[in-house]
Every structure is written in C-alpha cells, then in structure tokens.
Amino acid sequence: MIENEQYRFHTFWLIAVNGGWSVWSQWSLCSVSCGGGQHYRDRVCNNPSPANGGQLCSGQNRETQSCNEHACVVNGGFNVWSQWSFCSLTCGGGEHYRDRACNNPSPSNGGQLCSGPYRQIQSCNEHPCVVNGGWNVWSQWSLCSLTCGGGEHYRDRACNNPIPANGGQLCSGPYRQIQSCNEQPCVGGCLYKGHAYQEGHNWQDGCNYICACVDGNIGVYKCYPLCPTWNLPSVCIMEPPAPGRCCPQPKCPDNIRIDYPVGYQDH
Structure with missing residues (x-):
C-alpha cells in the first residue's frame, strides 16, 4: 500500500x-x-x-x-548624337548639324527635361568655290571702218559675269564679233578713216600725215609724213613746235647753213 x-x-x-x-x-x-x-x-x-x-x-x-x-518622377536623359548632316554648301563655308533626343529616358511624371543643347552646329566646306567665268552682254556695234565700199564694225563682250576665280575656267567663245558694213559701192572719191574725199582733195591726218585723193574712180589716195626728216649737223638742235604748229623746227648757230628738204613747208 x-x-x-x-x-x-x-x-x-x-x-x-x-x-x-x-x-x-x-x-x-x-x-x-x-x-x-x-x-x-x-x-x-x-x-x-x-x-x-x-x-x-x-x-x-x-x-x-x-x-x-x-x-x-523620371528626369529626361540624352540619347547618343546622330550622324552629322550634309553640309548646306559644297564650298565657300556652309553649316552642318547633328541632333540628340531627350529620350534616354524620356521625362515623365513631372520629371525635368534634359539640360543642354539638342543640336550642335559646325562650319563645313570652308574652301573657296571654283567660279567659272561667264559672259556679260555684248557692247554696241562700233562705227563702220568705211562709209562705203565694204568696211567692218565690231562689238565686244567681257568675261566678268562672273569673273573666273579660284581656278575656274575662262569663258568659252569669242570676245569680239566682226561683221561687214557699208557694203554699197562708193560713188567717186577716196575713203580715208571713214571719211570720203573727192579726187584732187588734200587733207591732213593730225600731225602725222598729209594726204591727197589721187584717183577718185578707184579710191586711190597717197599720204606723206607731215613733218620732214632732217639731216642736221651735230651742233644743231630741234626746238619744239611753235604754238599752233605740228613740226619741230631746227635751230643752228648763225654760221651754219641749213639745207631744207625738198618741198619743205612750215607745218
């Protein structure tokens, strides 16, 4: 128990x-x-x-x-730059650009935009342009070289529209055009530098020549030097022409005799 x-x-x-x-x-x-x-x-x-x-x-x-x-809240971030664009000019200084997008990431929900430039611009092709020459308009026709019997007149043009530059080519073609003019037959007399003279008529070409119409039917004239050729002694000198005259005058000592040319006239 x-x-x-x-x-x-x-x-x-x-x-x-x-x-x-x-x-x-x-x-x-x-x-x-x-x-x-x-x-x-x-x-x-x-x-x-x-x-x-x-x-x-x-x-x-x-x-x-x-x-x-x-x-x-997402703040914007830039993506990588694009390739450069083509230059705006092939020479003479142009511009090209490249862009970038504010999408890496895109701003959202109150986020800030990207800070900085969206585009860059640079100069390009700054070498001078080759400029080929271009013709300007033709000038007026010149006066005819003869008043009858067939002369010529001309007109010119300049290679300055534009002027060739930086290795550019000159203008292609003629600078001058020449045409016939006043081809109608002469009615007697002689033609000299666009003026008609009757047979037997004399005229003076400035201080250079004195001329005469010899044959008016065929227009033949002859011209001679206005001032004579002198063969003077060394002690003589030639003085300038007198007022209103063309030809110099010889001056010699008093004891020296001068031989005047044949047909001498004081012009």
Whole structure:
C-alpha cells in the first residue's frame, strides 16, 4: 500500500498547449520609393508557443501589401548624337548639324527635361568655290571702218559675269564679233578713216600725215609724213613746235647753213 501510494504521488498528466500568435510587427520599409513596391509585417507563434503536442498557430506568419504605388518622377536623359548632316554648301563655308533626343529616358511624371543643347552646329566646306567665268552682254556695234565700199564694225563682250576665280575656267567663245558694213559701192572719191574725199582733195591726218585723193574712180589716195626728216649737223638742235604748229623746227648757230628738204613747208 505504501508503495502504490508513493507511485501515485509522483505521477501527473501533461496538458497540451496550442500555439498563439504574437502581435504584428511594424510594417517594413517599402521595397521601392515609387512605381509600386511591397512591404510586410510578421508575427510569431509564441503567445504561447505550442507545447505538449499542442497545435501550431493557424494562419500566415507574414502579411504583404503593396506600397508607394504612385508613379515615379523620371528626369529626361540624352540619347547618343546622330550622324552629322550634309553640309548646306559644297564650298565657300556652309553649316552642318547633328541632333540628340531627350529620350534616354524620356521625362515623365513631372520629371525635368534634359539640360543642354539638342543640336550642335559646325562650319563645313570652308574652301573657296571654283567660279567659272561667264559672259556679260555684248557692247554696241562700233562705227563702220568705211562709209562705203565694204568696211567692218565690231562689238565686244567681257568675261566678268562672273569673273573666273579660284581656278575656274575662262569663258568659252569669242570676245569680239566682226561683221561687214557699208557694203554699197562708193560713188567717186577716196575713203580715208571713214571719211570720203573727192579726187584732187588734200587733207591732213593730225600731225602725222598729209594726204591727197589721187584717183577718185578707184579710191586711190597717197599720204606723206607731215613733218620732214632732217639731216642736221651735230651742233644743231630741234626746238619744239611753235604754238599752233605740228613740226619741230631746227635751230643752228648763225654760221651754219641749213639745207631744207625738198618741198619743205612750215607745218
């Protein structure tokens, strides 16, 4: 009896304890600051902890929620530069350009535009242009060289529209055109430098020649130097022509005799 009572004194039954959740923790920081992330909170099955074959806590130990779902502010970023454009001129100094786009990324949700130039411009083809010559308009026709019997007149043009430059070519073609004029037959007399003189008529060509129409039927005239050729001693000099005269006059010492040319006239 004593033994049985002693055994019963030391024997007791263990009570099963089911687990219970603790309070939720604080929410964690959001995984992103914008654009939609997640955060979570945890709880522990320790209030009480399951024991003696008690059941575990029922439910999830972590709750997850969306957070910071507002759109992110995106500041613009430049893409790479494009290729340079063709030069605006082939010579003489033009410009070309290259662009870049503000799309890497594009600004959105109130983000800032890209800072800096969207286009770069540079000079190009600065070497001088080769300019080929071009003709200007023809001049008026000149006076005819003769008043009858067939003369000539001409007109000119200049290679200055534009002037050839920087290795450009000269104008192609004639600078002068010549045509016949006053081809009607002469009626007697002689033609000299566009003027008609009757047979037997004398005329003076400035201080150069004195002329005479010898044969008016065929227009033959003869001209002679106006001033004679002198063969003077070395002690003589030629003085300038007198006022209103053409020919210089010889001046010699009084003791020197001058031989005047045959037919001498004081012109």
